[in-house]
Structure formats: structure tokens, C-alpha cells
Amino acid sequence: MKQLKVDAIKDGTVIDHIPGGRAVQVLKILNGSAQDTVSIGMNLLSGKYGRKDIVKIENHELSADEVNRIAIIAPTASITIIRDYEAAEKRKVEIPGELINIAHCPNPNCITNHETISTRFDRHKNPTDDRTEFMCHYCEKIYEPDSLKIKVG
Ligand SMILES: [Zn+2]
Known part of the structure; x- marks a missing residue:
């Protein structure tokens, strides 16, 4: 694996x-910030989680909404706001209770894939092991956060 x-x-x-x-x-998820300079480190060694990625975005402080969207696919992420080379603020990611128009429903038969309506998923806890999952508001199928297809654009 290449390391940057x-x-x-x-x-x-x-x-x-x-x-x-x-x-x-x-x-x-952060496509709105794509005009900012972004650098990525992928598959860096990390004692705690095995392999990790790092993303640095210049001249853009993530909003609470952006931070929470990141939690969907990177619940272990830590967010640090940098001002003048110093860590000015740390933010915790928190998985949102509902996702409105953030992801496509993976179910090809879901109405949201056939009509122009906003998708909606509600956070849900797996009753056996407490894992976070999301339920499509329309087709009521339950998905792991990583299996949701994040919308682009
Ligand atoms: Zn659905």
C-alpha cells in the first residue's frame, strides 16, 4: 500500500x-468542500485500529453537520480544527439520528429509486449486539452504515 x-x-x-x-x-460526503486543498494519507499504521486514513482540508472548518455525516462511515474518526498550525478545537463525531437525502437506498425496488423524493433513514440499534444500523423510512429495510451509498453532488 502506498503511503503519502x-x-x-x-x-x-x-x-x-x-x-x-x-x-x-x-x-x-464532503463534496461541498472539494474546492479546498485536500491531502489524504491512506492505510497508515495505527496501533489502535490497525490501518487508518487521514484527511486534511486546508482553509475549511467542518460544520457540525459535516462532522456528523462523517460519523456514518467513520464512527472512530477524530476531528481537529487547526488555526495557525495549532489544534484549536476537537470535535467528536456523532452518528445522526436521521439521514435526510444523504444516501441512496440500496434496495433497487425502493420507491426512492424510482421517484424523485428525498431519501430518509432512521438510526436503529441492532437488538442482539447494539450495532448502529439505519432503516429506510420508505421500504423499511435495515442497513449497516457502510452499505449505504452516499449521494454525490
Ligand atoms: Zn428504501
Whole structure:
């Protein structure tokens, strides 16, 4: 696996401890920030989680909404806001209670894939092991967070 050196940034946001290989999905979620300079480190060794990715975005401080969207696919992520090369603020990611128009429903028969309506998923806990899952409001199928297809654009 290729390792990129991720340099320090002056102002912006560092998203660390993204599960290995998910940086690209994180960037999809942040497509509104795509004009900012982004650097990515992928599959870096991390004692705690095995392999991790890091995303650094220059001149953009993530909003609470963006942070919560990241939690869908990177619940272990840590968010640090950088101002003048210093860690000014740390934010915890929190999985949102509902996802409105953030992801496509993976069920090809779901009405949201046939009509132009906003998708909606509600957070749900797996009764056997407490894992976080999302239920489609329309077809009522239950999905693991990583199996949702994040909308682009
Ligand atoms: Zn559905």
C-alpha cells in the first residue's frame, strides 16, 4: 500500500482515525468542500485500529453537520480544527439520528429509486449486539452504515 506524507496545515480541519480505505468515502460526503486543498494519507499504521486514513482540508472548518455525516462511515474518526498550525478545537463525531437525502437506498425496488423524493433513514440499534444500523423510512429495510451509498453532488 502506498503511503503519502501528510504535511501540517496552517488553517483547516484534520480528520484522523478514519477506518483504513474509507478516506475516499469521507471526501464524497464532503463534496461541498472539494474546492479546498485536500491531502489524504491512506492505510497508515495505527496501533489502535490497525490501518487508518487521514484527511486534511486546508482553509475549511467542518460544520457540525459535516462532522456528523462523517460519523456514518467513520464512527472512530477524530476531528481537529487547526488555526495557525495549532489544534484549536476537537470535535467528536456523532452518528445522526436521521439521514435526510444523504444516501441512496440500496434496495433497487425502493420507491426512492424510482421517484424523485428525498431519501430518509432512521438510526436503529441492532437488538442482539447494539450495532448502529439505519432503516429506510420508505421500504423499511435495515442497513449497516457502510452499505449505504452516499449521494454525490
Ligand atoms: Zn428504501
